[in-house]
Amino acid sequence: MVAQFVRLKLRLMANGFRRSAWQTIAFLLGLLYGVGIVGLVVVGTIVLGSSDPVMAGAITVLVGAVVVLGWWVVPLFAFGVDATLDPQRFVLFGIPQRRLLAGLAAAGVVSIPGIVTAVSALGVSFAWWRTPLAVLAALVGAVLAVSLCVVGSRATTTALAPLLESRRYREVVTVAAFVPLVLIGPAFAGLMSGLDGVDGDGARAAVVGLGDVVAWTPFGAPWGLGAAVHDGAWGLALARLVVSLATLGVGWVVWDRALRRALVTPPTAGAGGRAKGLGFFSRFPATPTGAVAARTATYWLRDPRYSGSIAVIPLLPVVLLVLGGGPGSEVFLVLAPVTAWMLGFAISADVAYDHTAFALHVSTGVDGRADRWGRVLPVLVAGVPVTIAFAIASVWVAGRWDALPAELGLTLGTLLVSLGVSSAASARLVYPVPKPGDSPFKQPQGAGMAVMVSQSAALAIMFALTLPVLVLGVLAIVLPSAVLGWVTLVVGLGLGAVVLVLGARWGARVYDRRSPELLQRIVSFA
Incomplete structure (x- = not known):
């Protein structure tokens, strides 16, 4: 036997x-x-x-x-x-x-x-x-x-x-x-x-x-x-x-x-909790973009695959304080840009995370523009204040108030570029991800190589587009140079805004053209 x-x-x-x-x-x-x-x-x-x-x-x-x-x-x-x-x-x-x-x-x-x-x-x-x-x-x-x-x-x-x-x-x-x-x-x-x-x-x-x-x-x-x-x-x-x-x-x-x-008595999933109001759906406008944004915001708080990204962020300052040797270390300056990158990259697999619920987008005719911006808005609304607060805290702990403009430029530029690339990537690169209700640690069978290749490509594009801001910010902090710091802030906001708009627009076009194929591919992962 x-x-x-x-x-x-x-x-x-x-x-x-x-x-x-x-x-x-x-x-x-x-x-x-x-x-x-x-x-x-x-x-x-x-x-x-x-x-x-x-x-x-x-x-x-x-x-x-x-x-x-x-x-x-x-x-x-x-x-x-x-x-x-x-x-x-x-x-x-x-x-x-x-x-x-x-x-x-x-x-x-x-x-x-x-x-x-x-x-x-x-x-x-x-x-x-x-x-x-x-x-x-x-x-x-x-x-x-x-x-x-x-x-x-x-x-x-x-x-x-x-x-x-x-x-x-x-x-x-x-x-x-x-x-x-x-x-x-x-x-x-x-x-x-x-x-x-x-x-x-x-x-x-x-x-x-x-x-x-x-x-x-x-x-x-x-x-x-x-x-x-x-x-x-x-x-x-x-x-x-x-x-x-x-x-x-x-x-x-x-x-x-x-x-x-x-x-004899196999376990059964417990009943869901009683609904209390409309949640985020009552706070966002009654438009296709608002509906997608409300659902995405709900995901961020209720879905462990998203909420895990939020849970790890408060621990980053502790990690950097230990590794950097305590207050006064300039290593702490990487906190805000890393947090911005994590928040922006988190939506790079949004369509795959929807799983079969993505059929609602296809069947109701949600256009690409509403889908892309609906996924970006919750991250912007919550991410911009958080990353700015982290940037201010970073320069305070490191004792480098002169580096605040450069730190803000690096942080906001990274956030906007990451969101732009993720908006394009999630409409083009769909790969198996943990299903709704599964642990984010649970890797679907046969998905390891596909995930590695897809995420590596997205990360390489993010790094290439962020490189001008990164070079300016590092020079402004190392030299130090107040002029370069303000230039970093301007370039970061400008470049990030351009990448975000172009990425969302390109992702919307790909979404409108390939939404049935995207749904078919997602269903094949079920």
């Missing part, structure tokens, strides 16, 4: 490759990337294990614990694991519960993350190749670690399935997920700066001590079996084995009971 599930998973993957050339290319690139990671991890661990087995054991435990934790936690933000073999599809086959669990667990490894994790776990076991018993114990730990990854991810997502189906939960969790992601860089920088004053022996002792602590947790215990046997600590190895087996057993029981409940 387990082999049957694995063959079925492989067959479904092969069928997906026949359906989409992009998916095949993305899989091959992902496989090559995975092979490179596995090679670096395995070779690096073996080399380190030959010279410093204790340090190799500590690093293996720390990195391995993060991997297991990632398998458990990431699906909660991505709203589930790979649903290629959805258990609901096997309800009518009468498969015994234990066989179903075993088959799903084995099939869960058949993916790029699963294969990379399994091969890496087995490969790093040979860090203690000079001690055969340690290698054997490490291989046992690797099998347990991979089992914990798969079983733990299935257990958490299946047990929390009713909560995951709640739209409010998805919105809150998606926005909250950006906080730790954005703060990873500053946290790492803070850690590195804290270790700058520590000598090599002190840093090694800190890493080894932290590894010893993490090895007692369910996430790090299986990775510490090889190190314990290598050190001759048989009691410690037995304790870590017990922790690993107990965690795996608890995870299996949780998954078993949650799956049994889900098969």
Whole structure:
């Protein structure tokens, strides 16, 4: 039965490759990337294990614990694991519960993350190749670690399935997920700066001590079996084995009971909240442009794919303050232009984000001009005050009030140019994006290469059009030159306005000419 599930998973993957050339290319690139990671991890661990087995054991435990934790936690933000073999599809086959669990667990490894994790776990076991018993114990730990990854991810997502189906939960969790992601860089920088004053022996002792602590947790215990046997600590190895087996057993029981409940009473999406007034539709004019603008503004506040862009913006000052070394650093001057670029680029896939709702535009005859400007206006209304406030705050924190005209020119020019290019790009470049209700982290199958090429082209055009303002602004700040600062402001506003008008006009023409084809392409992504 387990082999049957694995063959079925492989067959479904092969069928997906026949359906989409992009998916095949993305899989091959992902496989090559995975092979490179596995090679670096395995070779690096073996080399380190030959010279410093204790340090190799500590690093293996720390990195391995993060991997297991990632398998458990990431699906909660991505709203589930790979649903290629959805258990609901096997309800009518009468498969015994234990066989179903075993088959799903084995099939869960058949993916790029699963294969990379399994091969890496087995490969790093040979860090203690000079001690055969340690290698054997490490291989046992690797099998347990991979089992914990798969079983733990299935257990958490299946047990929390009713909560995951709640739209409010998805919105809150998606926005909250950006906080730790954005703060990873500053946290790492803070850690590195804290270790700058520590000598090599002190840093090694800190890493080894932290590894010893993490090895007692369910996430790090299986990775510490090889190190314990290598050190001759048989009691410690037995304790870590017990922790690993107990965690795996608890995870299996949780998954078993949650799956049994889900098969009998599958979760259903909760009802939507009661409508309260017309919202933005009562604030915008009753015109086609106003209707599109009201709907777009609603997206920005209610759709996690948009609201995530808003959630990360307040964290940017914190990141720059940490990376720049605190107040007085001129690094803080990039805050406003980066924020402007993020806001402008956010609508570059607006048509694709509409998904099948784009049929309303086509069926009601919304013209290109109303569609393009309706999507731009909400960003202008909210983005201009925010970016101006950030520009003023930037020069205040950096202590460069003389650079305010240049900063405003860079910021407003970047915002207007980005909106103009995005208005043209979203009407011309349509590619698979997360569907409404999905996590923004969830990448549609086969979309990786298409997204990368399309976004790279749009970003290259944005950079080329913004380059004159960028050069003037940088010179005005570096020299410094008050005259160049005012020139930057004038050129930024003028060039940005021209690009915005031309981009919206060109995008409107493309929209009017290709709207049926755009709808057909979007429907093909469903």
